[in-house]
Amino acid sequence: MRNCPICRSGDKEPIHRQPFVLPGLTDPTHYDVVHCRACGFIYAENPPPLLQNDYYSEATHHLHTVLPYGLSAIHARFFEFVAMHLPSIHDEGVSILDIGSAMGHFLAHFKRAGIQRVTGLDPNPMARFQALQQYGINVHTGTIDHFRHEHPFRLITLCGVLEHLHDLHIAVERIDALLETGGYVFIAVPDAGCFGLEPPAEPFLEFAAEHIDFFTRNTLAALFAQHGFQMVACETQHNDFYNNHYLLALFRRTSDTAAVLTYDAIGRTSVLSYIEHSKAVLAQTEIQIAELVVRQDPLVVWGAGSLTMRLCATTALMETNLLAFIDRNPQLQGKKIIGVPITTPSALSSLPAHTVLIASTTYTDEIEKTLRDELHWSGQIVKITSKQL
Numbered sequence: 004m005r006n007c008p009i010c011r012s013g014d015k016e017p018i019h020r021q022p023f024v025l026p027g028l029t030d031p032t033h034y035d036v037v038h039c040r041a042c043g044f045i046y047a048e049n050p051p052p053l054l055q056n057d058y059y060s061e062a063t064h065h066l067h068t069v070l071p072y073g074l075s076a077i078h079a080r081f082f083e084f085v086a087m088h089l090p091s092i093h094d095e096g097v098s099i100l101d102i103g104s105a106m107g108h109f110l111a112h113f114k115r116a117g118i119q120r121v122t123g124l125d126p127n128p129m130a131r132f133q134a135l136q137q138y139g140i141n142v143h144t145g146t147i148d149h150f151r152h153e154h155p156f157r158l159i160t161l162c163g164v165l166e167h168l169h170d171l172h173i174a175v176e177r178i179d180a181l182l183e184t185g186g187y188v189f190i191a192v193p194d195a196g197c198f199g200l201e202p203p204a205e206p207f208l209e210f211a212a213e214h215i216d217f218f219t220r221n222t223l224a225a226l227f228a229q230h231g232f233q234m235v236a237c238e239t240q241h242n243d244f245y246n247n248h249y250l251l252a253l254f255r256r257t258s259d260t261a262a263v264l265t266y267d268a269i270g271r272t273s274v275l276s277y278i279e280h281s282k283a284v285l286a287q288t289e290i291q292i293a294e295l296v297v298r299q300d301p302l303v304v305w306g307a308g309s310l311t312m313r314l315c316a317t318t319a320l321m322e323t324n325l326l327a328f329i330d331r332n333p334q335l336q337g338k339k340i341i342g343v344p345i346t347t348p349s350a351l352s353s354l355p356a357h358t359v360l361i362a363s364t365t366y367t368d369e370i371e372k373t374l375r376d377e378l379h380w381s382g383q384i385v386k387i388t389s390k391q392l
């Protein structure tokens with residue numbers, strides 16, 4: 004059970020229980036999203052143990068050899084932010100480390116801008132090989148827990164990493180130890196201060212099993228301030244690909260004086276609103292699934308990712324006449340979700356299915372096209388409704 008990873012207080016208010024199933028487990032599990040009454044931070048207090056060991060070293064879904072355009076555009080905008088607020092990255096000899104680099108897609112933007120000393124760090128051993136082959140970038144295999152480097156870095160970047168980490172203070176200490184005096188840290192995380200702004204396209208997307216820390220601008224600043232880092236730039240960017248908001252922040256290591264913590268009210272208000280919006284959107288999906296339960300015609304669900312993991316645990320999806328899940332991710336193929344096998348797209352033709360439910364809100368059109376054009380699927384296709392009535 005975690006206490007607040009920002010202020011270490013154990014005084015917390017439960018605000019949401021998020022159930023999900025995980026491939027390979029026989030029973031649904033969950034985590035509890037809580038609000039720290041001392042500093043206002045929102046976090047999962049009991050993340051599933053599966054995610055604490057080798058999950059990331061096996062996670063191939065972060066390794067796209069051909070990066071979807073949307074993701075590439077996000078990296079380009081992250082790079083622009085860094086280049087605008089830190090012009091000295093173009094100085095001679097500057098070296099940069101990207102933690103959770105995957106195969107170096109983000110670092111490639113620095114390299115294209117003429118910055119040669121770029122290094123990646125990723126737990127997946129495949130990332131090293133692919134980064135060298137595609138970009139000529141050196142990616143070390145491992146995590147920040149054990150990484151040592153001969154020379155300190157001017158800039159350390161973490162894009163979509165911090166929200167996954169259990170012990171944030173240890174992470175910032177390790178980052179600090181790898182930085183030059185007066186060095187910089189760039190952070191990109193989902194902006195919990197914006198979760199509740201509007202009904203989400205995919206309900207509860209932000210409560211993916213591996214996302215356990217929900218930062219606002221103030222709580223992110225509070226984490227780093229305790230380690231002598233000052234926030235020098237911060238902005239929120241809308242991310243069209245996932246239809247959510249990212250918080251981008253640049254910190255500089257300035258002093259050894261720890262800052263005084265204050266309470267941030269933004270996260271709680273925003274997350275409570277997000278939960279209400281998500282419930283309303285999910286209610287539409289529940290109606291679609293209820294119809295499939297009544298019909299009981301043979302069904303295949305396309306997608307065994309985060310959305311499916313939540314739908315299996317929170318809706319009647321498992322009460323449909325479900326033959327199989329289909330997923331392109333080889334890491335998932337061959338596993339089961341509560342006894343139902345996950346198989347390949349090409350296996351669809353050998354299944355006596357009448358209907359395919361597309362359990363994705365990001366890749367819906369692409370999957371439908373694959374079904375019609377490549378797999379010549381002539382049965383019914385049901386797409387998740389992502390609008391409130």
Ligand SMILES: [Zn+2]
Pocket residue numbers: 007008009010011012039040041042043044
């Ligand atoms: Zn706290």
